Amino acid sequence: MSVTSASRRDRRERMTLGVVITVGGAYVIRWPQRHELPSLAEKFEERGGIAGVVGAIDGTYICIPGPSIHRGSYVNRKGHPRFQLQVVCSKDLLFLDVVTGWPGSVHDSRVFRNCPLKERLETGLLPPGYHLLGDSAYQLTPYLMVPFRNNGNLNIVERTWNRGNLNIVERTWNRAHSSTRVSDIPVVIFAACLLHNFVILNAGVDEDDIELGDPGEDERDPDDPEHYENAENAVIKRRQLVLTLF
Template identity: 50%
Template sequence: MEMATFETLLQLLRPHLPTRTVSIEKKVLSHLWFLGNKESFRSVANRFNLSKGTLHATFFEVCEALKVVRPQIIYWPNRNEQARIVEGFLNRTGFPGVVGCIDGSYIPIPGPLEHRADYICRKGFPCIQLQAVCDHQLRFLDILTGWPGSVHDARVFRNSPLKQVLENGRLEEEFHLLGDSAYSLTTYMMVPFRDNGHLSEEEANFNGRHSSTRVVIERSFGLLKAKFRRLFYLDMQLVDKVPLVISSACCLHNFILVNEKNDVEGEFQNEEQNVDDPNVDDPYQKMLHRL
């Protein structure tokens, strides 16, 4: 995150954060640092000269502030914006009518002691689901999180507010989302042909174009987790607070993309390469020294 972006974020959150004894700058910086690194809670508290209790309180204060401003950062596009997104997908991949790509991602957690089996995903570890729709620039248009890992993607979607939005005509008739085979084919959801080993040339070509377009949502999740490395394993015992933390990271993901007009391809590659490289300068460390 650039310094100018950080200052803009402070202006957005300032009306929703209490001042008391810890400055707003330190609250937001410690929040960014905690999400962006894999340090222990105690280590982060020491870094910012805070007690563990204070860091815990200020971290969730920022989460709550981001929840308040979330409608300004993650929102369903209007008709003009939908047309712009469709044009963006068409120029990138040649697939017409795409207003967004949808998928789910697992956010690993330790798992609660009670009903632990409900949180075990098909990959064998406890997690919380994150469903998201993104545009061609990796920006989230809609997110839903909080469902346990054992729940299928299709069930999460069926019970999501997004489904009601789509069924109520919030898409132009010729526009649609792209989803994988976990979702059902509808007028607003385009899914690939089921590969039974006997696909025609046209069907195989469609699936290839579909996959190369839909991969953008995987890249959005990849960039989200590369920037906010805490999401690789969110070590939290308070399961009810996990969705709030995930949502705050998604808000920050969008905020950075909107306010920093960098090349997304290069940004993603650099972040992915630097995830575990201790020699790479941390931008939050630089901001900490400047404040």
């Protein structure tokens, strides 16, 4: 293939991605309206027993070719070049919010701290009875419930909560592999997320594809100065939710 032909192909691909994102971005990936929250929460509670959950948040890595510039920024803690992808996922596996473009060396909690969704959550996006569910990478807040930190002294109630803490994002997201140049990869990832939702909205989803995740290792960011559990309202809320499991 000649350089000219390759350039035309690249332009066509970028134009196609632009159309997909422009047409579908506002309709296929969207945050639920308030009247939809009870239905979302009911589905999570039926499966995992935890009330008020409207979505599960998690970060995953997208494999990329090793960039020649600033390569170290893209290498994750396992030593591989990656892009970060943060998604909020419904129980039906629909992506409610997507953030991508951060290099793989960045911790999940930092991506969340700097994303538009966090700012909206801080200003009352979710009513008091609703929240997201995340793993130990995130800070406990009234709008984001996370596992109890396991220092070896958890009681049976706290261990039960941790086992029931849903983590469906990594289990349902097939990591994207692409030879696309690094500067275009976030656009490709977002387009893939749109297509993921489009398929589910039009073809449905098999219930067998939805699994309860097991709590993994403690993934707290040691460099996060805000990662502590002294948010009194959040602590009380989590304790009340724990008691509903028994």
